[in-house]
Amino acid sequence: MIQSYPMKLINIVANATLEERLVGIAERHKASGYTVLDARGAGSAGLQTGVLEGESNILFMLVVPESKLNEVLADVERLMKRGHHLAAFITDTQVLRREKFSA
Amino acid sequence: MDLSNLLIPAVLFFALGFVAQMVRSDLKFPPELAKALSIYLLVGIGLKGGIELSHADMGDALNAVAAALVLGFGLPIVAYAILLAGRLDKLNASAIAAHYGSVSAGTFLTAIAYMNAQEIEYESYPVIMLAIMESPAIIVGLLLARFSRGSGTGEDDARENHMGELLRDAFTNGSVMLLFGAMFIGLVVKPDSLATITPFFSTLFMGVLSLFLLEMGMEAGKRISEFRRAGLFLVSFGVVMPLIGAAAGILVGHYWLGFSVGGVLLVAVLGASASYIAVPPAMRLAIPEANPSFYLTLSLGVTFPFNVLVGIPLYHYVITRLAA
Numbered sequence: 001m002i003q004s005y006p007m008k009l010i011n012i013v014a015n016a017t018l019e020e021r022l023v024g025i026a027e028r029h030k031a032s033g034y035t036v037l038d039a040r041g042a043g044s045a046g047l048q049t050g051v052l053e054g055e056s057n058i059l060f061m062l063v064v065p066e067s068k069l070n071e072v073l074a075d076v077e078r079l080m081k082r083g084h085h086l087a088a089f090i091t092d093t094q095v096l097r098r099e100k101f102s103a
Numbered sequence: 104m105d106l107s108n109l110l111i112p113a114v115l116f117f118a119l120g121f122v123a124q125m126v127r128s129d130l131k132f133p134p135e136l137a138k139a140l141s142i143y144l145l146v147g148i149g150l151k152g153g154i155e156l157s158h159a160d161m162g163d164a165l166n167a168v169a170a171a172l173v174l175g176f177g178l179p180i181v182a183y184a185i186l187l188a189g190r191l192d193k194l195n196a197s198a199i200a201a202h203y204g205s206v207s208a209g210t211f212l213t214a215i216a217y218m219n220a221q222e223i224e225y226e227s228y229p230v231i232m233l234a235i236m237e238s239p240a241i242i243v244g245l246l247l248a249r250f251s252r253g254s255g256t257g258e259d260d261a262r263e264n265h266m267g268e269l270l271r272d273a274f275t276n277g278s279v280m281l282l283f284g285a286m287f288i289g290l291v292v293k294p295d296s297l298a299t300i301t302p303f304f305s306t307l308f309m310g311v312l313s314l315f316l317l318e319m320g321m322e323a324g325k326r327i328s329e330f331r332r333a334g335l336f337l338v339s340f341g342v343v344m345p346l347i348g349a350a351a352g353i354l355v356g357h358y359w360l361g362f363s364v365g366g367v368l369l370v371a372v373l374g375a376s377a378s379y380i381a382v383p384p385a386m387r388l389a390i391p392e393a394n395p396s397f398y399l400t401l402s403l404g405v406t407f408p409f410n411v412l413v414g415i416p417l418y419h420y421v422i423t424r425l426a427a
Contacts, residue, residue, distance in 0.1 A: 015195060015384075015387045015395075016384070017384045017387045017388050018387075018388075019180075029318075044333065045328060045394065045395040046329055046395055046396025046399060047325060047326070047328075047396070047399075049322065049325060050134055050265070051132070051134070051137045051318065051322055051382040052322065052380055052383065052403075053138070053380065053383065054380075054382070054383020054384045054387060054395065055383065055395070055399055072167070077207060082391050083390075083391035083392030083393075084196075084387075084391040085395070087392070103337065
């Protein structure tokens with residue numbers, strides 16, 4: 001049985017223009033890394049077809065230990081309070097190398 | 104008004120895209136293609152503008168710059184006032200106003216295709232005006248939103264920093280860099296050297312424009328379903344504001360700049376068009392509270408098709424009557 005360790009996975013769906021801000025949040029909290037996928041869809045901001053920059057989304061993925069979760073979410077919530085249309089999903093996940101994801 | 108002048112590839116491909124979307128065809132473009140095509144188009148038009156500028160009159164050019172600034176700063180204020188009169192909230196009004204003060208290179212190029220087909224000549228100064236008019240409206244939108252938010256909630260410092268950053272973004276945005284950069288290159292590079300790249304940008308130009316407009320037609324079609332969310336007032340605004348912008352452009356082009364019919368038509372189109380490439384991402388960051396569905400639907404779903412299918416021939420008709 002391979003040993004795995006619990007972590008929190010934060011998935012954020014946001015407009016592509018927010019990538020820099022989200023990367024800033026990841027760096028500020030010394031996350032070990034992040035992954036960005038291009039996305040499209042629809043929601044409170046209307047149709048996001050992914051064709052033009054103003055209507056393209058990203059899926060921003062971040063894995064952090066539970067100890068860091070609140071501070072990261074606080075920053076994300078700050079973005080939401082400014083009016084940005086984004087959605088954040090937090091799920092429990094398991095990783096193989098604990099030291100890779102902890103500060 | 105001769106509508107057979109609309110039977111040019113650019114307009115017909117736009118209509119094709121629109122129809123394809125309406126009949127729910129599964130026609131789809133690869134994801135990054137529109138962005139790639141728009142880079143080509145902006146570089147192409149910038150280069151051409153720069154080349155023309157190299158044998159242009161400095162005084163006339165500066166006059167055109169001044170006129171562009173007047174339109175660029177003035178039209179968003181007019182749009183804002185109309186939207187507020189229609190009881191729209193201030194933040195959405197600021198964001199939408201920014202779109203209508205800025206310009207659509209796609210509409211501009213369609214007007215050029217329309218004139219080329221009829222061998223109508225036009226001055227090159229409107230290309231400089233196109234480059235200049237991309238940004239001022241963004242600044243006006245930012246300022247209007249800032250005043251609308253009033254005294255902050257202690258987040259003022261954060262907003263200050265953002266303001267500087269957002270202003271910097273308004274001037275360094277991709278479309279502006281491409282247009283000015285390509286114009287500069289067209290201006291300073293010797294014709295012999297330029298000849299190595301001009302065939303690429305001239306021979307293929309209208310074909311690329313056709314493909315781009317095909318995709319934009321589909322995008323415009325997708326937005327029809329959002330009309331209900333936008334509501335009658337906003338959708339009507341999407342038709343009325345271009346008429347006001349065109350009128351302003353015609354007055355500026357004819358009475359102030361003294362351009363020929365072709366030149367005035369381009370200035371009218373600059374006034375009438377609304378951005379859907381450069382301004383939406385700027386507004387996403389600068390006025391996040393505004394609903395992107397409103398400004399994208401209006402600019403892409405209402406104003407762009409209106410200008411391409413009705414506006415250009417209409418403005419042309421008015422201008423030829425005026426010039427007579």
